[in-house]
Amino acid sequence: MVIASALGAWSGNLERAGKLFAGVSAEELQKQVAPGKNRLIYLWGHLAAVNDRMVELLGLGERTHPEFDAVFLSSPDGAAEMPPPEELQGWWTEVNKKLSDGFATLSPGGWLQKHNAVSEEDFAQNPLRNRLAVLLSRTNHLSYHLGQIVLAS
Amino acid sequence: MVIASALGAWSGNLERAGKLFAGVSAEELQKQVAPGKNRLIYLWGHLAAVNDRMVELLGLGERTHPEFDAVFLSSPDGAAEMPPPEELQGWWTEVNKKLSDGFATLSPGGWLQKHNAVSEEDFAQNPLRNRLAVLLSRTNHLSYHLGQIVLAS
Numbered sequence: 001m002v003i004a005s006a007l008g009a010w011s012g013n014l015e016r017a018g019k020l021f022a023g024v025s026a027e028e029l030q031k032q033v034a035p036g037k038n039r040l041i042y043l044w045g046h047l048a049a050v051n052d053r054m055v056e057l058l059g060l061g062e063r064t065h066p067e068f069d070a071v072f073l074s075s076p077d078g079a080a081e082m083p084p085p086e087e088l089q090g091w092w093t094e095v096n097k098k099l100s101d102g103f104a105t106l107s108p109g110g111w112l113q114k115h116n117a118v119s120e121e122d123f124a125q126n127p128l129r130n131r132l133a134v135l136l137s138r139t140n141h142l143s144y145h146l147g148q149i150v151l152a153s
Numbered sequence: 154m155v156i157a158s159a160l161g162a163w164s165g166n167l168e169r170a171g172k173l174f175a176g177v178s179a180e181e182l183q184k185q186v187a188p189g190k191n192r193l194i195y196l197w198g199h200l201a202a203v204n205d206r207m208v209e210l211l212g213l214g215e216r217t218h219p220e221f222d223a224v225f226l227s228s229p230d231g232a233a234e235m236p237p238p239e240e241l242q243g244w245w246t247e248v249n250k251k252l253s254d255g256f257a258t259l260s261p262g263g264w265l266q267k268h269n270a271v272s273e274e275d276f277a278q279n280p281l282r283n284r285l286a287v288l289l290s291r292t293n294h295l296s297y298h299l300g301q302i303v304l305a306s
Contacts, residue, residue: 001283002155002156002285003155004281005281005283005285005286005289006289009289009290009293013293033304034186034187034188034304035187035188112154112155127154128154128161130154130158132158133158136158136159136289136292137162139293140292140293140296141296143293143294143296143297143300144297144299144300145300146297146300147296147297147300148300148301151186151304152187
């Protein structure tokens with residue numbers, strides 16, 4: 001029941017973000033959310049990269065574009081060239097399908113198992129470091145950037 | 154365990170927002186998060202009003218300033234006069250203490266009981282309309298506006 005709520009919040013946010021990005025032109029994707037702040041295209045790639053990492057973090061398969069971490073996670077906007085919007089759209093669709101397919105395989109107990117960035121020892125000490133905590137945290141992260149995206153779209 | 158994760162996310166966000174608002178001057182509170190968008194002071198009141206409603210929605214006590222709904226929930230920024238920052242700070246502190254005191258009284262089962270804006274009949278049909286779902290949704294709402302607040306602070 002709790003997991004259904006958490007998944008509902010995640011997919012609602014994800015759908016909203018996806019529609020916002022898909023609904024703007026390549027030119028509009030160059031808009032900054034506020035003067036001097038990230039462009040929409042960067043935030044799209046940033047969210048796709050975070051989702052790509054989630055696939056591995058939650059043990060749901062292989063990542064799609066780990067090479068984009070350097071562009072969208074470890075570099076600020078403006079430091080690297082952006083891939084074309086079509087490539088971002090394809091990545092976004094593919095990685096989110098991997099996530100939703102993977103989520104469908106997890107039992108309630110599976111959500112309470114450790115995620116892949118915590119050791120068995122650390123997890124024994126802090127069982128809150130589970131898959132569900134990752135989902136909640138990434139849902140919040142998505143909301144955080146959604147609040148910014150709507151300012152420019 | 155799940156509830157502890159959800160409460161951790163809520164209180165982490167709340168603390169971050171509180172620090173951001175308390176850390177800016179009365180003048181800076183007049184800044185818009187992006188050109189033509191909400192001012193920080195409006196968002197502070199907006200988040201306080203949402204939290205104030207949560208007290209009642211979750212059955213944790215009486216509201217503090219229901220009269221501010223007209224200013225921060227049903228009116229956009231610019232439509233009504235803002236209370237002074239000291240009053241917002243007092244309200245914010247008071248209402249968030251009511252929430253945290255109330256949360257401490259809820260058992261895990263209590264989190265899965267219906268919230269006060271759903272009828273017994275509707276809850277029987279959709280048991281996801283529980284207190285925990287409110288907490289998750291309000292945590293996301295807080296993240297959404299946090300993403301905006303940081304643009305101006």
